[in-house]
Amino acid sequence: MTERSEADEQRPDAGGQRLTTRETAERLGVKPETVYAYVSRGQLSSSRAPGGRGSTFDAAEVEALARRTGRREPPSATGEPAVRTGITLIADDRYYFRGVDATELATRHTYEEVAEWLWTGELRPGVRFTAPAQTVAAARRAVGALPVHCGSTDRLRVAVVAAAAADPLRFDLSREAVLGGARSLIPALVAALPTAGGDDGAGAHDVDLSPDPGYGAGAAAPGGPATAVGLARQLWPKLTARKPDEPSLAALDTALALLIDHDLAASTLAARVAASARAHPYAVVSAGLGVLEGPLHGAASGLAHRMLAEVLERGGAAPVVADHLRAGRRVPGLGHRLYTGEDPRARTLFDLLARIPQAGPALAAARDVVATTARDRTLHANVDLALAVLSVASDMPAEAGETVFAIARTAGWIAHALEEYGERPLRMRPSGHYTGPRPPQPLPSLTPCD
The missing domain is CATH 1.10.230.10 (Cytochrome P450-Terp, domain 2)
Incomplete structure (x- = not known):
């Protein structure tokens, strides 16, 4: 039963719910022969592929088995650590969100809509994120206590901690709770930033949030996605005192959508490590922000x-x-x-x-x-x-790009956290390659103080 045919090389079900023998083996991190051993022991069920050649397996059953057995990650071609993910693919000088060209998504849909696609695999036209008043108030108070010279990433890190403290349900890692928290955290981060040219920490009320004539929620404006209402319009006055125009808002909104995710960048890997330890989503975002500030990444x-x-x-x-x-x-x-x-x-x-x-x-x-x-x-x-x-x-300060990057990537970190919460806990635990002195070594002698 270990013989594989052409039917094993193609997915027989367009909905993606059935896996071939090869795909099942890859997801479990085992050889095809071991897959059939699981079948013989009753740990996995199989069905014949159309035409009677090869076997197929239920994807949900395979994932459940992978979590029970501790699925191994395959090594990459370069020998670097590899992590299975169904979020972003980068190939042939293009990149894709859940199989869809990311640049097309970003130019046709708002940031919030692309975030929902990344989180759920569903497009929700006109979706908007809102934050509870108490979360915004807590974040603004915390950010307002910082020294004036602090940068935007400092403020965002503090705002995340404040938002976490205001959420007693932050330890609920169910999918519904994580998504609900994410939809309120992102606008809370924006609201916590001070208005450009001001010091009040307010902002969203400084901009007309009513829909512009001729553009309904989710409708595409000329030259970009709808930005009449949404996160881009709320973020704009935090970045510059210049009055926004629709083409500039469209560019900002598209930038946010383009930057949501980019495979396992350094900050995303840090976020996944935190999620692997079952840190709550706010802590996951904090881990990502900590790495993002480096000059080779978000800065x-x-x-x-x-x-x-x-x-x-x-x-x-x-x-x-x-x-x-x-x-x-x-x-x-x-x-x-x-x-x-x-x-x-x-x-x-x-x-x-x-x-x-x-x-x-x-x-x-x-x-x-x-x-x-x-x-x-x-x-x-x-x-x-x-x-x-x-x-x-747009007369923005030099750190504006880092702010846009951080706000945008928050949605990506949440997407990776959701994915990681479904994996075996603490699986991201590499072994150190020790290069220090071989034991046993004598106890160090005390150096006298001057």
């Missing part, structure tokens, strides 16, 4: 922002690029280890920014940077450079 757009501002000030990219190279620094906003060509997130945002007149100078500066560096070697623009164009063109 990278701030470096690109400062570079573009300097290019505009000096009238060209050549001297600015030369200064970076002379100092031994990488040119910000260029290159991505997962893409051989241009980052699809950058390409999508550049297309939207090209429709905004005031973005013209910053967009030209970004293209000048790309063209200047191309004289030596080809490095394509990444999403950090596109975020920098948006922030420079």
Whole structure:
């Protein structure tokens, strides 16, 4: 019964509820022969595939067995740790959310709608996230107590802790409870940020949240998704004192949707490790925010922002690029280890920014940077450079891109937490490769104080 046929290589059920022998073996982390051993011991049931060749297995039953037996993760082709996930796929210079092109989702649907797709696999047109008044009040009080010089990521970390303290049900890890908390946490984080040019920590009430004429909830506005009501419009006054226009709001909303997830980035891996230990969702988000602040991750757009501002000030990219190279620094906003060509997130945002007149100078500066560096070697623009164009063109501070990144990625961390909660607890426990002195060693002697 270990013989595999062509029927084993194809999924026989379009709904994805039946798995082939090969898929079952991969999900369990075993050989096909072991799959049939599970069948013979009554731990797994099988059915004949259409045409009578090969066997199929119920996906839910396979997942339940995997949790009981402690499914092993397959090694990656590069030898790096690999984690099974059904959320994001990056392949052939494109990326997909649950099998759907992520850039198409981001340009046709709002951030909230894409988040729901990532969480549930369902699109809910017109969905909007709201936060309880007591959660917003707690987050604002906590953030308001911080020193004035604190950055947005500092404020978001404190806001998450405050929101957690205000939620007595945060330890409920059921799917419904996690989703309910996520839908209130994200707008609470936005509401906790101070308004640009102000110090009151308010914000959503500073912007007209009523639907714009001609655009119903969930309807696509010209050049982007509907942003008449929603998180992008609430976030805008936290980033800049400039009055928003619909094309700029559409660009911000699309940026949020594009950045929701990007496979197992460093912050997402940290979030999954926390979820593996059964930390509650607020703690999962805190873990992600802690990693996001690094200059090689969420803070990278701030470096690109400062570079573009300097290019505009000096009238060209050549001297600015030369200064970076002379100092031994990488040119910000260029290159991505997962893409051989241009980052699809950058390409999508550049297309939207090209429709905004005031973005013209910053967009030209970004293209000048790309063209200047191309004289030596080809490095394509990444999403950090596109975020920098948006922030420079909209009179936002350098850290605005990091704020957008953090708010957007919160939904992705929640999606990964939901997935991880369904796995074996504490499975992300790598073994250390000890390189220190071999025992037994003598006790260290005390060093006398001066």
